[in-house]
Amino acid sequence: MLPILVENVVYHHINNSLLEKKKKFIEHLNPEEIKDFLENPDDSTETFSEFSTLHSEFLVLSRVPIKPHQKKTSFSNDYRVIEGEENEYRILQHHFNYQGEDYQLEIGSSLSEVNDLTFVIRFFILIVFVVILFVTFLADTFYIEYLLKPFYKIIDTKIRRVNEPETFDHTPIKAASRDFRELDFVLNQMMDRIAEVFKKEKQFISNVSHELLTPIALLKNKLENLLQNESLDDIAIDKIAGSLKTLDMLKKIINNLLLISRIDNNQYEANEEINLTEIVSDLQEDLQDRIEDREIQFENKMQEHFVFTGNKTLIHILIYNLVTNAIKYNKPKGSITVVDGFAEEYYFISVKDSGIGMDESQLEKIFSRFARISSDQEGQGLGLAIAQSIASFHHIQIKVESVLNQGTAFTLIFEKAN
Numbered sequence: 001m002l003p004i005l006v007e008n009v010v011y012h013h014i015n016n017s018l019l020e021k022k023k024k025f026i027e028h029l030n031p032e033e034i035k036d037f038l039e040n041p042d043d044s045t046e047t048f049s050e051f052s053t054l055h056s057e058f059l060v061l062s063r064v065p066i067k068p069h070q071k072k073t074s075f076s077n078d079y080r081v082i083e084g085e086e087n088e089y090r091i092l093q094h095h096f097n098y099q100g101e102d103y104q105l106e107i108g109s110s111l112s113e114v115n116d117l118t119f120v121i122r123f124f125i126l127i128v129f130v131v132i133l134f135v136t137f138l139a140d141t142f143y144i145e146y147l148l149k150p151f152y153k154i155i156d157t158k159i160r161r162v163n164e165p166e167t168f169d170h171t172p173i174k175a176a177s178r179d180f181r182e183l184d185f186v187l188n189q190m191m192d193r194i195a196e197v198f199k200k201e202k203q204f205i206s207n208v209s210h211e212l213l214t215p216i217a218l219l220k221n222k223l224e225n226l227l228q229n230e231s232l233d234d235i236a237i238d239k240i241a242g243s244l245k246t247l248d249m250l251k252k253i254i255n256n257l258l259l260i261s262r263i264d265n266n267q268y269e270a271n272e273e274i275n276l277t278e279i280v281s282d283l284q285e286d287l288q289d290r291i292e293d294r295e296i297q298f299e300n301k302m303q304e305h306f307v308f309t310g311n312k313t314l315i316h317i318l319i320y321n322l323v324t325n326a327i328k329y330n331k332p333k334g335s336i337t338v339v340d341g342f343a344e345e346y347y348f349i350s351v352k353d354s355g356i357g358m359d360e361s362q363l364e365k366i367f368s369r370f371a372r373i374s375s376d377q378e379g380q381g382l383g384l385a386i387a388q389s390i391a392s393f394h395h396i397q398i399k400v401e402s403v404l405n406q407g408t409a410f411t412l413i414f415e416k417a418n
Helices: 002-027 031-038 112-160 178-226 234-264 276-286 288-293 312-328 383-393
Strands: 047-051 057-062 073-082 085-098 101-110 272-275 297-301 307-310 335-343 346-353 397-403 407-413
Touching (some): 002 085, 234 383, 272 276, 276 312, 312 346, 312 407, 383 397
Antiparallel strands (some): 047 057, 057 101, 272 307, 335 346, 397 407
């Protein structure tokens, strides 16, 4: 926009200058000189020309008939070749009649300086625009950062770092904006309500643990005592034994559900140093009888001796469930391989078996509670659900790769490599 305004101002100034020169030329027009020029036998163009030494201006007088309705005076930009040099000029064309003859007067002023000036102005404006844009971006960034600083602090201190309602920080956030103060106040109220619900849920879990497990223990004790009665026949003994087995299964289901609930509610401490190599070695020794019964080849290829902070009991349960799952769904005389390592600075441990594998529909629900890969195997379908809860509690990612009738690999990817 600015270069256009500059051009208009410059053109206006040049037009006035050309009009002034035209006026002086007409006023001092010498008929004798024109007559002598037109009568010159060596020139047949009937044109009189005058140029400045630097070709910055020119004046051309030609005998040209005036056309009807032709403007008397007009301005235009055009290129002209003067003594072999082409330049752009601002040209005034003036048609007039002098002593009965029609003439055309052209007075031109070079536009090279104007074009150079316009280019400089355009370039300068571009530089200024870029600088203003950059400064505005920086100013907006820092200003927005300043304005949103309380918001980021609320997110960081009261949302992102909160794993349990008990650890919530109720300290008011200092903020100039009333909206952020209101947000902080509402968050405090919300977390108070969540803490109350969380407290009631813990109490409910404790009550369930007592109210359900106690009757089961009493029933089991009575049935075991009843088995000591010598008057029972074999059919009664079988029924009592079946009832005891059902009670044991019910007790195990309740304990597993309570375990998942406690894990999900962050009711475990995670402050122990855990050596995964030791855990796998201990599990291999503990499960050796089951491994030998199915003639499975167990290969422990762990080499990293990775140590991290968490709950040792829960990590033991996590890896135990993965290994027993690999034993349960393996093929006779199959293999189980445990490897570890680092991938993109993240530590991983993988439990791979040569078992029955899973298809895509099974993979989608393996971590669901009471989901079972095969109905031929015993179990309640809670092992992998417990594994998923423990992994989430420790911020561990579980990846599953499986090919039907070829085997399955469970990979634990830890959040940070120590």
